[in-house]
Amino acid sequence: MIPIVTVVMLLAFLGTGRCDENNCNDCALSEGVYACLDEFTYGVCYNTGSVDPGSVQTCPNSYYCNTDGGVFCSPVDSTSPSCVPVTTTTKAPETNPDKYCADLNKTGYFRVESDPTCKDYVYCYKLSGEIMGWLYHCNTNEFYDSKSSRCETTRPNDC
Secondary structure, eight states, rough: OHHOOOOHHHHSSSSOOOOOOTTOOOOGGTSSSSEEOSSSEEEEOTSSSSSSSSGGGOOOEEEEOOOOOGGHHHHHOOOOOOOOOOOOOOOOOOHHHHEEEEETOOEEEHHHHHTTTOOOOEEEEEEETTTEEEEEEEETTTTTETTTTTEEOOOOOOO
8 A cells, every 4th residue: 555645745746637527536537546536525546446445535625626736635716626526316396485484484594405506595584474585596616605694615514
């Protein structure tokens, strides 16, 4: 097994490569050293052609997994993720904001808990004694953060 320190030093000498939606988990892009598994996760390949499951790590907050320049993770403000996995999911039915807010029985901004993308949120308000709501969506590459009540570029930990 190659020590992590050696792997990190080897990465400085690797060529660059970009994963795209079809190249996630591709050890060849780093000459067999590591692969991005998704936007935030990487694993060491140890020249075996596949990621060692025991080596999987998550990038720090505000960092994307990146195969450019031979580093595992790069700040989100200076790069985009090298790998975005293709998923085939069924889109959840759109939330009825009035019903959602009536069920919450609160006013304010709230993340729609059933939304796996963390982009949907509702504004619940009281009108003539009745709680009603508006449904909103964060922009591309933004996620709704319940703590700040804003769309942020960093995916919240509770999502």
